[in-house]
Amino acid sequence: MPSSKPQANVCGTCPIDRPETSMVAWPDTWRSPAPTPLHLLTAAHQRGERCALVTVLGIAGGAPRRRGAQLAVTEHGEVAGSLSGGCLDAAVIAEAHAARADGLSRRIRFGADSPYVDVVLPCGSGLDLQFDGALPIHTIDQIAAALTARTLVSLRWESATTPATLSNPEDADVVVPPSMRLLIAGASENLRAMALLAAQANIDVLALTRDQGLRQALAAAGIDAQEPVESQWPVLPIDAWTAALTLFHEHEQEVPFLRAALASPAFVVGAMGSVRAQTQRLDLLRAAGVDPTSLARLRGPFGLLSRTRDPNELAISMLAELWQHWRQFAFNEPE
Incomplete structure (x- = not known):
């Protein structure tokens, strides 16, 4: 375990005068x-x-x-x-x-x-x-x-x-507030990069992917990764402190997940993709019976950077916008 001896000082130069505790040997931290x-x-x-x-x-x-x-x-x-x-x-x-x-x-x-x-x-x-x-x-x-x-x-x-x-x-x-939870569904290196970066930021991550190898890789990194089962999507563990994001190129695969997420109390629901992809996504959701009020909740393209060209760049972009929404929701801080 990494350790450093705690000292009653700032930057190791300015001792605090606490005679009653100065002789106590604190444990390594x-x-x-x-x-x-x-x-x-x-x-x-x-x-x-x-x-x-x-x-x-x-x-x-x-x-x-x-x-x-x-x-x-x-x-x-x-x-x-x-x-x-x-x-x-x-x-x-x-x-x-x-x-x-x-x-x-x-x-x-x-x-x-x-x-x-x-x-x-x-x-x-x-x-x-x-x-x-x-x-x-x-x-x-x-x-x-x-x-x-x-x-x-x-x-x-x-x-x-x-x-x-x-x-x-x-x-x-x-x-x-409770810890932020992130529920992400998708595939490929985009999902891997987003899950790993979010977990590193102490976000509670649940990743849904049909890619068995990706599930195993994420599980080895300590991330909860499960195979999506459409019949379970309406009862996904989404509370008000949960964000739901999709990272699919095949937008038809997003519809069941997004329908469940938009009907939930999630503080934000977002999807990866271009403006054109967002238009196609909304058309698919309308055809699936999602009402206009729920559709208005869907944020896309999700991410603060435009035209990302790398999985890590995309993950950073999406995580930055996610944190922006979290600050406003959990701490009432302006965007």
Whole structure:
């Protein structure tokens, strides 16, 4: 496992003066395969390991992460999430270990107006970070249930020294959406490139292809790849946090998948191809009985770059537009 010793400093040059913890030997840290900090929190709890959770509750000025960004670190040094572009995380991890060691909650300003005058963020901003060293067991169980059900995790802090509890979204300080899921159907190297790139971006990918060799290659890379069965398409695992995309050259093969996707709550439905291909696709869907309101949901040609000529280029183009839709849907950020 790759590791680097966490230090209470920024860029290895500015020690934080914490006499009460300066003699504690923290474990080496390593990046977790968990897709999110909350997944690491619940996994650590299941194996009987304590885990600290850090949440961005306030931003003064600009910041590389949005409000609600999180980082989790276990007692053995497994880390998920990040709160900066690299200038702050080592100091945050050291502080998280201190919170976990004493099992307490506290809120600390880093950057502008921080008591840690040696920790200066290059952007000049200030971050208010909530450190929860020991969340109550029932709260972790509630978070685990929400992650399994793919529902919002709404967190609220009564004070800086009390750990988070779950609340209604309207009363929450932070609302964490479920992880993005991507359901893609297609064939050839276009599907392979899109699935691999999306998985690398921590997107939960389900690939549907009739190509057995491609299914095996994707499965070897840890990606769920299945043979499409048309009778199952109406009950595909598509919720509001799922995107559905097709990457076919034979547009007749798209129709059953797109009919099911357009009838689902997917936050975006898109298809690869040219403007001409999109026109042909819409004609096929109309002939199959898809109503005009559903047809208006179909985005195509999908991707921010025009006339891509390479599978990786196409995947980057489509993933960029996908993330644009996700930011607007999950975080209400403008395109």
